[in-house]
Amino acid sequence: MTRIEEMFEAGVHYGYSKTRRHPSVAKFIYTTKNKNDIIDIEQTERMLGEAESALSGIANTGKVALIVGTKAEAKTTIQNLAEKYNLPYVTERWIGGVLTNWPEIKKRITKMNDLKEKREKGYFDIYTKKERLMLDREIADMEKKFYGLRDMTKTPDILIVVDPKKESIATVEAGKVNLPVIALLNTDCDLKQIDYPILGNDSSVTSIGYIMNTLLKQFDK
Secondary structure, three states: OOHHHHHHHHOOOEEEEHHHOOHHHHHHEEEEEOOEEEEOHHHHHHHHHHHHHHHHHHHHOOOOEEEEOOOHHHHHHHHHHHHHOOOOEEOOOOOOOOOOOHHHHHHHHHHHHHHHHHHHOOHHHHOOHHHHHHHHHHHHHHHHHHHHHOOOOOOOOEEEEEOOOOOHHHHHHHHHOOOOEEEEEOOOOOHHHOOEEEEOOOOOHHHHHHHHHHHHHHHOO
């Protein structure tokens, strides 16, 4: 099976309704069927190849990619792949400052890791039940925000995003620090805002899974 056939089978070609189409994607639309745009996945394959090449350069030099996708369809795929390849990720709400104020974010991650270590070593045993409960809640809150970033020691070298329209805060931050962005994005997004856009279905588990698996294989070293 060719890659285009695989992409077709994964549903990568399904765009949104024509009424939601962003002008920047017009030349990448193959046709419109039942008022919904069908993406020309031959062009998507070319975009995917360019993104793979960029990511291969990152992976081969030991640099770090941060993966972001907080929509329900993306969370499980991103977490599983990021954990597999030991990459940092965000699947809950993006915390402002991860890219633009990393020293402060790093302090909060360090605090989370320290508290978890102390709890595991039994240092909390000296506290009352109420105090331990409060500490547990603090750790749980921090884990929800920073768990995927727990091993990140510096700002990443590239950002990989599923649906940059939803993850607009993350992509804006990336722009402020000149961080290149790879994004799987559907027909409602502006391709010109992304360094390496991959036009495809960003609301399907199978489509997201196919694109992300293909990209992150670059880190299978």
